[in-house]
Amino acid sequence: MRSLLSQIATVTAMNIRSLxxxxxxxxxxxxxxxxxxxxxxxxLAMARGFEVTMNGAGSDGVAILMREGAAAELNSVVLREQLNLIEESAGIARDAEGPLVSPELYVIVDGIKKSTGxxxxxxxxxxxxRGMAMRENMQLIEGRMFTPGTNEMIVGAGVLREFDGFDIGREVRFGKNVWxxxxxxxxxxxxxxxxxxADIRMIQSHYDRGSSYQSxxxxxxxxxDLAPLEETIAREPRLNLDVxxxxxxxxxxGKQLQYIAIxxxxISFIMALGALAGALNTMYTSVADRAREIATLRALGFGNFSAFCGTIAEALVLAAAGGVLGSLAAFVFFDGLNASTLGGSFTQVVFKFEMSPDLFVQGALLALLIGFVSGFFPAWRAARIPVIVAFRNGV
Incomplete structure (x- = not known):
């Protein structure tokens, strides 16, 4: 066994030195x-960043109710009467001021993307x-809170990064209204x-929503624990809501961007096929270039298996180097990169590309797969070169 390992190491070193x-x-x-x-x-970093952005907003301690069958807030309508009924339901946390319930509106406005204009x-x-208090991780990082009853608003940090015209002190026009x-x-x-x-009552007024909400x-x-709320909805016919x-x-x-990873x-598989074609050519050339050396080693007693393993090792080294280079490039150019895409309500979701250790593992495995496949057949050829033919023809 030691002799075999020594032979493999010798052939591998010879192959690497001949690069x-x-x-x-x-x-x-x-x-x-x-x-x-x-x-x-x-x-993968794009899909992971979007997934983290979406999942980071969710909490098992908070429930959301929308109109039955509505897939997004934009498509939902909740009446004031329904809000009152929900506030009386069991299963809802309460404090000195009453039930911790936040009726909310969700409307679409226009912004200008910095990247494309x-x-x-x-x-x-x-x-x-109440809605503010229920978002425990919310904190103002600049300026102050909007004053209820006024056309003031606060903007998310993602909006400020990706869109023009939302700096503190700026006036922004949406239709006839200036904020x-x-x-x-x-x-x-x-x-x-x-x-x-912004203040929900101002949005109700400006967008003619009366006393209705969307979630x-x-x-x-x-x-x-949704059971108490589900029981309330089941026994009250006026509550055509999903929870x-x-x-x-x-x-x-967040599932809508799973197709990005797929x-x-x-795309990577298709490109890998192209890379394999080039890698196979490289490895066959390597075997042809070292045919005399391989034949000489075999004449000295080296086995076929050592020639096979040495060629595989060469291919793996080259592919691994490519994997490291590709991973480094992806980290430098994409990790933390700001982007935005359409979310479930046809509005922009701002997120960052996120490189994580498991993604680098996937990249490394892909590189090694390319190396193994591209090295296998040339290695098989190297192991089967007849010594006499190799010296005669320089195969």
Missing amino acids: PRRLWMSLAMVLASAVVVAILLAF TEANIPLRGLNA TVVGVFSTGGNVFESELW IRVQLEKAG QTEREFFAGQ FGRV
Whole structure:
């Protein structure tokens, strides 16, 4: 066994030392692997960043109620009478001021994206003091809170990064209404940072919503326990509402970008096939270039298996180098990159690309797969070269 390992190490070292003779072809294999890995990681980081942004807003301690069958807040309508009935339901946390219930409005306004200069939809959410208090991770990072009863609003940090015209003190016109930006808030990087917040009564007035809402958020007595609310809805025919935890709601909204990860894997697979073609050519050239050396070693007693393993090792080294290069490029160019895309309510969700250790593992495995497959057949050829033929023809 020690002799076999020594033979494999010797052949591998010989192969690695001979790489400068095939420098450009070797670099081509490295770069091909790097491009494939970088593209895969870019798509996966995009999907992961969007998923983290959506899931970060969800809580098992908060339930959201919308009209029955409504997939998003934009499509929901909740009446004042329904709000009153929900406030009397069991299962809702209460304090000295009453039930912890937040009726909310969600309307679409226009913003100008910094990256493209084009218009895009931004959500303007109407809240009251209860709604603010129920978002425990919300904090003002600049300016002050809007004053109820006025056309003042605060903007999410994501909106400020991605859209023009929302700096503190700026006046923003939406239709006939002019709003003044008085503060910037953060919610820990989740989806709420893609929103504008203002007094709910002002939004009801400006957008002719009367006393209606689009969703109700409630603080649950027991995290995840929806049974009391479900019982209330079941026995009260006027409550044609669906209820789910906030975590479930945003997890469902985040599924829409799962196709990004799937698309990225498909594209990477197609590109990997192209990279394999080039890598195979590189490795066959490597075997042909070292045919005399391989034959000499075999004449000295080296086995076929050592030639096979040495060639596989060479391919794995080149592919691994490409994997490292591709991972480094993906980290430098994409980690933390700001982007925005359409969310479940046809409004922009601002998020950051997020590179995580498991994504780098996936990139490394892809690179090693390219190396193994591209090295296997040339290695098989190297192991089967007849010594006499190799010396005669320089195969």
